[in-house]
Amino acid sequence: MLDHVSTVMNHPIKKTVPPTTTPPVSLEQILKVVSADIELLESQILRDVKTDIPLLNNVAEHILSSGGKRLRPALVLLGAEMFGGVDERVMQAAQVIEYLHTATLLHDDVVDGAETRRAKQAVCRVWGNEASVLSGDYLLAMAFHRLTKLRHLEVLELMSETTTKMARGELLQLTRSFETANEEEYLEIIINKTACLFATAIKTGALLAGASGESANQLYDYGMALGISFQIVDDALDYADENKTGKPVGGDLQERKITLPLSHLLGKANATDRKRLDSILSMEEIEKPQIDEVINLMRNYGSINYTLEFSRKYASEAKRSIENFPATNLTQSLADITDFVVSRQL
Numbered sequence: 310m311l312d313h314v315s316t317v318m319n320h321p322i323k324k325t326v327p328p329t330t331t332p333p334v335s336l337e338q339i340l341k342v343v344s345a346d347i348e349l350l351e352s353q354i355l356r357d358v359k360t361d362i363p364l365l366n367n368v369a370e371h372i373l374s375s376g377g378k379r380l381r382p383a384l385v386l387l388g389a390e391m392f393g394g395v396d397e398r399v400m401q402a403a404q405v406i407e408y409l410h411t412a413t414l415l416h417d418d419v420v421d422g423a424e425t426r427r428a429k430q431a432v433c434r435v436w437g438n439e440a441s442v443l444s445g446d447y448l449l450a451m452a453f454h455r456l457t458k459l460r461h462l463e464v465l466e467l468m469s470e471t472t473t474k475m476a477r478g479e480l481l482q483l484t485r486s487f488e489t490a491n492e493e494e495y496l497e498i499i500i501n502k503t504a505c506l507f508a509t510a511i512k513t514g515a516l517l518a519g520a521s522g523e524s525a526n527q528l529y530d531y532g533m534a535l536g537i538s539f540q541i542v543d544d545a546l547d548y549a550d551e552n553k554t555g556k557p558v559g560g561d562l563q564e565r566k567i568t569l570p571l572s573h574l575l576g577k578a579n580a581t582d583r584k585r586l587d588s589i590l591s592m593e594e595i596e597k598p599q600i601d602e603v604i605n606l607m608r609n610y611g612s613i614n615y616t617l618e619f620s621r622k623y624a625s626e627a628k629r630s631i632e633n634f635p636a637t638n639l640t641q642s643l644a645d646i647t648d649f650v651v652s653r654q655l
Contacts, residue, residue: 336378339645342638343386346395350382350403357404358451368432368444372411375427380539380646381510382407388514388528391639398459399517405468406510408452413475415445420479421564424557464513471509478502482566487590490567490575496537499544504536527630531643534627539650541620544568545613546653548604559600565590569619573612574603582606617651624651 358369382403389399418431419438433441478501512529547561561568589599624647634640
């Protein structure tokens with residue numbers, strides 16, 4: 310699997326997806342081809358997490374019903390529909406992907422000291438860090454318990470490798486310094502912490518539906534490039550005046566996360582501005598005036614535009630990964646997802 314990660318990182322970018330000239334289609338419209346399965350999945354995700362522990366039920370309902378787009382489990386369904394179709398095992402795998410994703414959100418919010426998640430109070434702020442961490446642990450354990458019942462060794466190995474990568478990505482981000490930040494390091498972080506789950510989701514669906522190894526790997530490459538593009542746009546949106554990620558504007562800056570917009574700014578700033586940036590990043594607390602100052606510098610140096618252009622390159626890479634599949638409404642949906650990801654406006 311590491312070969313696929315390396316391929317996506319090192320594959321030369323040939324061209325950029327042209328800017329969207331018409332209003333972007335909603336994700337719900339794009340996923341209409343699997344809408345019935347998504348609707349069923351939605352009810353199963355909440356139903357199957359119910360336990361005899363009221364605290365866990367409250368936490369799970371709070372975060373699982375908080376408006377997530379379910380893009381990752383939808384990729385499982387799309388991957389399966391490309392081949393033998395969706396069955397009970399595929400639905401189980403889609404649930405597993407959502408539980409894994411949700412577990413990482415619960416853990417990340419504790420690490421980041423997050424106040425909000427999807428425009429709601431973060432679980433750690435409502436019930437405390439202990440409840441957030443333990444609920445995440447429960448979802449991880451339940452996800453792997455369900456995985457073993459699929460009795461598909463390749464999928465189990467893929468999921469195990471992916472969760473290890475996700476933890477690695479978070480650790481890499483935690484130890485990254487603004488003094489030595491570079492794009493290669495940034496890509497390694499987002500490949501591990503975000504993109505690999507997109508790739509695993511769609512490959513899992515394909516494998517469970519009988520895809521060949523070659524076809525499943527092509528979809529893995531699609532998911533990897535899509536996930537990279539998705540995370541890059543999210544990192545740009547963190548510096549938008551009206552944040553669309555459900556988190557406070559400049560949250561990454563306050564947490565000293567050196568994402569691509571800030572990394573670009575650090576690399577391009579003149580001596581005076583770089584000195585000021587170093588001063589801000591060394592402050593004990595970064596407040597709104599400093600966030601506004603950094604956002605203005607990003608505009609002056611074109612850091613946000615650079616970040617979005619970078620994202621479009623990976624969206625284009627995702628489309629190229631599925632060029633060898635027959636043109637169907639399913640491959641069109643996959644292409645449309647890449648357009649949706651990069652169309653989210655600042």
